[in-house]
Amino acid sequence: MNASNLKPVLVIGGSGVVGRRAVKALRELHPELVLHLGGRDVNKAAALARELGRAEAVRIDLEREDLGLPPDAAFSAVVVLLKDDSLRTMKYAQGKGVPYVSFSDFVFDIGPEVALHIQHPTASPVLFLGHFLGGTVALATLQFARELKKVHAIQIGAVFDEDDVGGPAANGDMERLTKGVPSPLIRKDGKFLWATAEEDVTRTFQGADGTHWQGRAYPLLDVATLAAVTDASTVRLDFALRAASSRKPGEGPGHEVVIELTGELPDGTTAHVRHTLVDGDVHSGLSGKGVALAVERLLGLVGGAPVGPGLYSPEGVLDSAHVVERLKAWGTRIQRA
Ligand SMILES: NC(=O)c1ccc[n+]([C@@H]2O[C@H](COP(=O)([O-])OP(=O)(O)OC[C@H]3O[C@@H](n4cnc5c(N)ncnc54)[C@H](OP(=O)(O)O)[C@@H]3O)[C@@H](O)[C@H]2O)c1
Incomplete structure (x- = not known):
């Protein structure tokens, strides 16, 4: 899979504290991947998009089923770095048949997403990534x-x-x-x-x-x-x-x-x-890196073919040895005491 052939990755919350770290890590890993940064304040997102290159800002309206996006909007993945109580973002990803990354769920939060996945088990890969440090x-x-x-x-x-x-x-x-x-x-x-x-x-x-x-x-x-x-x-x-x-x-x-x-x-x-x-x-640095590693894997940019529909936890999509090596390369000091 080549990043330049992919439709944009929609990162809702991409201009936030974790979001900006996630999109910068993704940009570092994949200079060709097009990123769309979603939020309410498009000026804030646009400034970051200019800094990143191959990126643009999109206004997101979580009150609308279409998220306020044009009908012909097309993405390769929907990454949501905020708590979407409505699950409209997950339904949107399922409707488009693209991977969905959920990042803000505590362990007691996941029931509604599990239920929505059960209703549409073949629609898209849904990744729970509310885990500690992405x-x-x-x-x-x-x-x-x-x-x-x-x-x-x-x-x-x-x-x-x-x-x-x-x-x-x-x-x-x-x-x-x-x-x-x-x-x-x-x-x-x-x-x-x-x-x-x-x-x-x-x-x-x-x-x-x-x-x-x-x-x-x-x-x-x-x-x-x-x-x-x-x-x-x-x-x-x-x-x-x-x-x-x-x-x-x-x-x-x-x-x-x-x-x-x-x-x-x-x-x-x-x-x-x-x-x-x-x-x-x-x-937020390591958390954002966790997002970037998950997204590149879901899209099939590393580690094998794109991930197919299903409900996933990080270990279901990512190779733990690869992640530890990446973190070390990024500068986290990891030691066996
Ligand atoms: N799993 C993990 O490892 C982990 C680690 C850290 C944080 N988190 C979670 O990640 C989330 C983000 O944290 P953060 O520190 O980055 O917060 P933040 O700086 O407030 O970022 C929130 C982002 O979401 C956008 N946003 C907020 N409300 C929105 C709405 N109603 N519609 C559209 N866009 C909206 C914001 O942009 P606008 O203001 O322009 O709308 C911003 O880009 C939180 O839910 C946090 O609990 C998870």
Whole structure:
């Protein structure tokens, strides 16, 4: 598949905090791919489109079934980097028979999309990418788990800088989370649990440099995905915040992820393996890269033929080894401790 032969990729929210990182990563990977950046403020999107080249801004009206786009609009994929409560964007992608990427769903959010996919299972590939950092952490975890014959526990801890906040859409989602469904999903003793007890919600973990952090579980799709793939009886993902004042001079608001795996090695012995991902960028950087890697794969620009209709999670479309190599090449420091 050649990027220059493809119809434009419609990136709704492409001018946002994550969106601009996603389209820049896509542009870096595929200079020929035409991108259409959708939003309400076309001037903002147009300025970014000029910067990117082979891109244009399109006004999106989520109140309309046709999204406010002309009847003859044609795209190769629809990527939606905001929470579309109406699912009009998904219906639009299904109507055109092109891949759809959903990026803003917590684990408790996906029911309506699953139901819509079930109604039209052969319409288009639908990818859930609400996973932590655009699926990159789930994929890295699965790559690291390959050395184990059987995985018993997956515990992921992440540390963010308190200044590393997203744009208004991301803040709206956080508000939805705190007001709506506050219980995070964990897997404990082989059972899925919407955790409410403080001892289930919180966990102390050791950061990349040995600092102890008090993390809180977070209801992202990663727990469901990692449990489904590995059948580990313990799976959780905890977030901690670092005060901006604790940054070293000249240091930006970077983030780190610690992935701890317990399981059985091929020789039958039990192992506890720890990997760290340290990134000096804001978290929207890796999240946007996750989007770019998913889009190029869905379109068949890497890793095989274009992905056919179906309901997918990142590991169903992306090769975990390829993703880890890409992240390293992009500058994330990944180490096995
Ligand atoms: N899965 C992950 O790894 C991950 C990571 C980070 C964030 N997220 C999610 O990604 C989403 C974007 O976060 P962000 O920080 O990039 O937010 P943001 O900076 O507010 O970006 C939102 C984008 O959507 C557009 N938009 C907002 N409302 C719209 C509407 N009603 N119609 C059309 N376009 C609209 C905005 O452009 P206009 O203002 O011009 O409309 C902008 O381009 C959030 O839902 C966040 O929770 C997911």
